[in-house]
Amino acid sequence: MTLVTEVRLRRVLDSRGNPTVEAEVTTESGGFGRAAAPSGASTGEYEAIELPAEEAIAAARERAVPRIEGQVYAGDQRGVDAALRGADGTPDFSAIGANSAVAVSMAAAKAGADMLGAPLYQHLGGAFRGDSFPTPLGNVVGGGEHAADATDIQEFLAAPVGAPSVADAVFANAAVHAAVADLLAERDIPAAKGDEGAWAPAVADEEAFAIVAKAIDRVEDEVGFDIRMGLDVAAAELYDGERYVYADTERTTDEQIDYIAGLVEDYDLAYVEDPLDEDDYEGFAALTDRVGSRTLVCGDDLFVTNTTRLREGIEVGAANSILVKPNQIGTLSDTFDAIELARANGYDPVVSHRSGETEDTTIAHLAVATDAPFIKTGAVGGERTAKLNELIRIEANA
Ligand SMILES: O=C(O)[C@@H](CO)OP(=O)(O)O
Ligand SMILES: [Mg+2]
The missing domain is CATH 3.30.390.10 (Enolase-like, N-terminal domain)
Structure with missing residues (x-):
């Protein structure tokens, strides 16, 4: 019993x-x-x-x-x-x-x-789970609250959307992380790592875009499948109540929406998380209206894995994706409810780690159990590879 x-x-x-x-x-x-x-x-x-x-x-x-x-x-x-x-x-x-x-x-x-x-994903998701896998979003360059004196945008992510297997995807992200290191070295830019293991160079966001785009190109050539770029802007951390405050400029809400829409276009972004403040459902909706057919607009601080907030977002068309973090809401049951509500309304759930992590692998199982299309759990570093390697093991039926 x-x-x-x-x-x-x-x-x-x-x-x-x-x-x-x-x-x-x-x-x-x-x-x-x-x-x-x-x-x-x-x-x-x-x-x-x-x-x-x-x-x-x-x-x-x-x-x-x-x-x-x-x-x-x-x-x-x-x-x-x-x-x-x-x-x-x-x-x-x-x-x-x-x-x-x-x-x-x-x-x-x-x-x-x-x-x-039974493996945890089967207990949570049923006997028929375990044949399809989330695409891992891997943080390769970052700043914001995760590293001092680095980029304003919190996370520049690699999204290996064309990978034939989760193992290929995981290794592709690690290769992009390594290619970023090479490109930084070529440019004589020193860089430590931030809280999630991403490189945290003291460069403007513009330069980070150029470096990550180039790193992705290099790895795409090697692996032969599509890798796109994603972002976690974590814009609530930039917003001062009136404007989005960047190192070199400030943007009004309308300017922020234009800026993000331009980035989606210029870098063919597959994923944009928290592009606007956590209270700005309308701004989210305006952006989703503009770019939602070509990228995922994901609410993290906006929805906090909370069905009440997600319902509000669904009503106004605020996004088309929700970040899912069990500790934002406190229980697995509440987490499942958020995922199911998202799914029922055409929102893609993205199961996620936190910047402070342990070797716990529950989120890898949660993503497989719910057939989530994406998981965001870093690219390198033991507490991140714990989850990534668990996905590889699940795929291998190990
Ligand atoms: O903003 C986020 O999405 C997370 C994880 O990357 O960061 P934190 O855990 O610091 O909220
Ligand atoms: Mg976030």
Whole structure:
């Protein structure tokens, strides 16, 4: 049986060296799952609340663990997540922390899968999942909140849309990351890496576009399939309430829309995330109207994996894609609801990591379980390759 007998919580390190919450769930007949919460830096204003790890652990031990141990079944994901919501009692998990909630929710799912003797993606998505795979969006150059003195745009992504397999796609992104390093060296531009492992050179966005476009061209020639470029503008971080403030210029909302539409055209962008402020549904809708037939306009800080916000967006035609981060909303059930609502309305779900990550691989399984067309989980670095390599293993039935 999958009755949960024990929930353990502890503080572990994330990839930035900050403490985060790890949860372990054990069931009556020995099923076991372990999962850890990630953490954002450019967090959306409307995300569920992440508490300091110690505080989140103490609160979850006091309020949530007694409602789960001996009470709910790990295989009953809605039951686990309802217990977490009931224990918390707030709409945004501010009592036990979305970090505790998501760690327990994901650990329970893994314990349920363990009891079934099935991979997590099958437990979550059913017996017929595992034959199609998301295209990985790989961050190769970045700045914003993820690196000091680098680009204004937070993420320049490689999108290997023509890759014949997930393994080919993963290696293509790593090759673009390496080609960017070569191009930076050729131009004598020193670069450290940002929080997600992307190169973080002190160059203007314009130069970053040129370098990434060239790196993609080189790798396309080598691999022989289509690789396009994508962006996470993370525009809420640039917006001061009136204008989008870049290092060398400022843009009004209309100018920002023109600028992004121009970038879609000039660089044949396959993907544009958070091109406008997180409160600007109308601006999003105006941009989607202009470029939505040729690129994905994705809401991250706009939707925060929240069905209420997504519904508002659907009503006004704000986007055609949603970024999906389980810790933005706190449970896997809520995450699935967001994905299903998106799908039902023609929005492409893009399952995503956070800038602060662990070696946890749940999002790789989540993407396969929901047949998500894209996953954004970096290009290199151990906490990123943990997910990418898990996709390779799932594809290989390993
Ligand atoms: O903005 C984003 O999409 C994410 C992940 O790339 O960053 P963060 O986790 O810092 O919010
Ligand atoms: Mg984002």
